[in-house]
Amino acid sequence: MINPVVRERLLNILLADDGSLNAYTAVKLLADLPHPKECHITALRVFTPMQASEYDMVKKGMERTSNLLKSRHFHFHTETRMGYPVEKIIKYASKNQPDLIVMGARGTSGGILSMPGSVAMSVVRDGRWPVLMVRETSQGLRNILLVSDGSPCSRVAGDFLGAFPLPVEARVEVLNVVEPYRPAYYVDPMGVAIPTIDDEDAKRIKENQQANAEALVKGVVADLLSHGIHAGGTILQQDDTGQAIVNYASENHMDLIVCGSRGLGAISSLLLGSVSEHVIKYAHCSVLVARCNSLAE
Numbered sequence: 001m002i003n004p005v006v007r008e009r010l011l012n013i014l015l016a017d018d019g020s021l022n023a024y025t026a027v028k029l030l031a032d033l034p035h036p037k038e039c040h041i042t043a044l045r046v047f048t049p050m051q052a053s054e055y056d057m058v059k060k061g062m063e064r065t066s067n068l069l070k071s072r073h074f075h076f077h078t079e080t081r082m083g084y085p086v087e088k089i090i091k092y093a094s095k096n097q098p099d100l101i102v103m104g105a106r107g108t109s110g111g112i113l114s115m116p117g118s119v120a121m122s123v124v125r126d127g128r129w130p131v132l133m134v135r136e137t138s139q140g141l142r143n144i145l146l147v148s149d150g151s152p153c154s155r156v157a158g159d160f161l162g163a164f165p166l167p168v169e170a171r172v173e174v175l176n177v178v179e180p181y182r183p184a185y186y187v188d189p190m191g192v193a194i195p196t197i198d199d200e201d202a203k204r205i206k207e208n209q210q211a212n213a214e215a216l217v218k219g220v221v222a223d224l225l226s227h228g229i230h231a232g233g234t235i236l237q238q239d240d241t242g243q244a245i246v247n248y249a250s251e252n253h254m255d256l257i258v259c260g261s262r263g264l265g266a267i268s269s270l271l272l273g274s275v276s277e278h279v280i281k282y283a284h285c286s287v288l289v290a291r292c293n294s295l296a297e
Contacts, residue, residue: 009036009163014098014129015043016089018119019061022104026134027065029141029286030102031072033165041069041076044092046085086122093129105133105286124261124280124289130160134286138255141286144172145254146231147245147279148220153260153292158220160290161258162227172231174220175248176213177241181206210235242278250284258288 015030017023030041043065047058062078069076081088093101103120120133146161148154161172181202187193197205217233224231238244249257261276280287 009038010099010165011036011038011040012096012099013039013041014089014093014096014101015041015065016085016101016103016119016123017043017045017062017065018085018104019045019058020104022134022136024064024104025136025138026102026104026132027068029134029138031068031074032140032167034167035074035165039075039165041074042092042096042098043069043076043078044089045078045080046088047080047082048084049082085119086126089119089123090127093127098129100130100132101127102132102134105135121280128291130288130290132286132288133280135284137284138286141167141170141255143252143254143256144170145245145249145252145257146172146174146220146224147257147259147275148174148176148216149275150176150216151260153290155223155260156292157258157260157288157290158223159227160260160288162224162229164258164288166229172224172229173252173254174217174224174231174233175236175245176217176234177236177238177244178209178213179239179241180237181209242275243282245275245279246282246284254285256286256288257283258290260290260292 013030013035015027017027027043043062045058045062047055051058058080062080066076066078079092081092089101101123103123105118105120120131124131124133144161144166146158148158158174166172213235217235221231221233234248236244236248245257245259248254257279259276259279276289280289
C-alpha cells in the first residue's frame with residue numbers, strides 16, 4: 001500500500017549548489033533523470049561572508065548550472081544567499097518545503113561522508129526532507145539498492161523510490177539483512193556453558209527468520225511493482241548490518257543506496273539509526289535518505 005506521507009511525484013526539488021565538482025556531478029545526474037514536465041528546480045547557492053569578495057566566481061558557477069538545466073528544458077530558477085550553508089539551506093527548505101534536496105557529497109576513500117561536520121551530513125541530521133547525496137564518481141543511476149527491514153521508515157523509503165524518476169534502464173535490488181541467531185547460554189556451577197534452548201528450537205528459530213525475511217522481500221518487490229518498478233531481492237545473514245549493506249553495494253557496483261530514516265530534531269544521534277548513519281558515512285556510491293517524520297510525530 002502506498003504510504004500517504006510520500007507524494008506520488010517529485011515536483012519541487014531544491015538543488016544545493018556549492019560550486020564544487022561534487023555539486024556539478026549532482027546537477028548532471030539531476031538533469032539526466034526523466035522528471036515530469038511540472039517539475040521545478042531551485043538551484044540555491046550559499047556563500048559565506050568570507051567568500052563575499054568572490055561573488056563573481058559564485059555567479060559564474062551558477063551560470064554553469066543554469067546553462068545545463070536550461071539545455072534540458074527544465075523549469076528552474078536560481079537563488080543566492082550569504083550566510084552559513086547548513087543554516088540557509090534548512091531555512092530555505094523550511095519555507096518552501098521541497099519534495100527532495102539534492103546535494104553533492106564530499107567524501108574520501110573512506111566513504112561518502114567521512115567528516116561528520118560536512119554540510120550534507122548536517123542537512124541530513126538536522127533537516128526534515130528527503131536528501132539525495134551524489135558522489136563525485138557518479139555515472140548515472142543504473143543499479144539501485146533499496147534497503148528494507150520491514151520498519152515504517154523502510155516502507156516509506158520504498159514508496160519514495162516508487163515516486164523517484166528512475167531512468168528506464170535502472171535495475172532495482174531489495175536487500176534485507178538478517179542478523180544470525182545465536183542462542184543464549186547460562187553457566188552451571190561447574191562452569192559449563194549450556195544453551196538455553198535445544199538444537200531443534202534453534203533450527204526452528206533460524207527457519208522462521210529466513211521465512212520472515214523472504215516474505216518481507218517478496219512484499220517489498222510487490223509494492224515496487226505497483227509503482228511500475230521491477231525488482232529482485234536478496235537476503236544476507238551478517239552480524240554488522242550497516243557494513244553488510246556498504247559491502248554489498250560496493251561488490252555489486254550499486255550506483256545508489258536508498259534507505260529510510262527518521263528526522264532528528266532535538267534528539268540528534270538516537271533517531272537517525274546506527275545502520276542508516278553507517279551507510280551514509282561509508283557508502284562509496286550515492287545515497288538517498290527518505291524521511292518518515294510524519295509517521296513518528
